[in-house]
Amino acid sequence: MLKKITAFIFFANYFVGILAVALSIETLAQLHLPLNSIPYYLLIFSATVFYYTIAYSSPPGSDVSPNPRTEWYRTHHRFIRVSQYFFFAVCLSIGCWLLVTRFSELINLPVYWWLMMLGICTAAVLYYGLLPKSVISFNLRNTGWLKAFVIGFVWAGFVNIFPVAMLKIEHGIDVQEPAFMLWLFVKNWMVMSANAIMFDMKDYEDDANIQLKTFAVAMGLRNTILYVLVPLLSVGLLSFLTLAYFADLSPVTVFFNFIPFISYLIVAFTLRKPKSVLFYLIVIDGLLLVKAVCGISGSFFTSSIH
Template identity: 40%
Template structure:
């Protein structure tokens, strides 16, 4: 009787690795959070092409470090996944770069009259977030010698700042620019930007726990390296979500949010606290990618539902 060997990795695991290791989940999270932020600011949603390009841009950015140089020897499962699929990722990046390039040319040509009306505030907001994101990996695109990632305590705030701009400001800014309208500063827009900045920065800090040993060895002073896990949980993971929750409650009370809407939008904050407490135990990389990063999608889902009820 012939024995058919079982695959060491199930189909479900392969799909999960493709989505999470390949950074496609980040693209999904960007789209969901952009929809959430647009609804919360009272604007109509952008067309499907905008969200497709937001998805592609995010995946392209996060896959960039794995393409510009061949991954070094490592026991990290994600690095090994990229090493095995290096040619596919290269082709994927080239395809995405082509789409983004063509889309940029089309945008500049089709909306040239509206773009000419853009003021300094428009251009500042357009450029500040890509500039910070570029410096995160390195000032020189051909070398990562100088990059903001080496400033351990600043790293999570850079991630939070860039993501918050992408999901909170860009959807509205895009609508303003194609219509030739000024970008209007609003208190709800500022509050939403800060809320997303705080939430996403805390998630980035949680990821630093995974890299504690490597960061400590490389003398990268992240919060967990400087404070230790216990102090980080009680001095940062608990206070920051609670502060964000209190800020939201103040705003919700002033604007007379009904209880169901308030409850739906508060749930992600409590889940964030529980996720932080869960990291007292050693967790796998996939746990961080699914559970910790998954909180971005959870927050967006509850926020969207809250705006529709």
């Protein structure tokens, strides 16, 4: 029973939806801004689950797969279809509600906010090639080493740009120091990209067979850890330390934010041996939850940023 519940939470992408909400809250907590409305968090949870389910679902009648996640989608196809209708309806309902109740705020949102959000959404759609092939057949996921930075960019934008933009729409609140937001974005981009590269290590053999030159395929697992993951996480840490210096964050806040980076490095060095799909979904994605919890907790020990 426990195994079925675990598979349900992680294979059905509910945990990823929780991560989207938690990381969005972390951004606002670290910028010492008020939280978004509950409908917004329902929207991003539903949109995240819907997006990843489209990406990984398989058509009915597919052959039995040795991949546990693919097989779960095959055997739960009817549930997935109903679930997708439900989450699409939630997204549509909240989107219409925002359009009606916040119409003037939406049209008065500065153009640069719309351009940033449009760029993030475009990258997200192109990453999995979700548009009909008759429209465009380009798929950013097949770009080898670049794909990790693309999905890292999408996630960083989704949990950094969107919550702040929505806060301006809902409450008219602006970030007083945009540079702080930039450093947080860079930190999250590096961490999310490292997270994606760690997932690529799971698909090392499959990617090698189709000649998809991810870092793991091109450099090997050990070199990917030493010469890609460690530098990326170091850049992310440096970005946070820059923010900590200029924002005068307390030592306790800095300590809390060190924990995820250390955790990532520890887990990275365990990936030289093959792991199960659930290991990656629980442990590696779980590191993002650790990051969110530590970021939120650390924000309580700095009264404000200036």
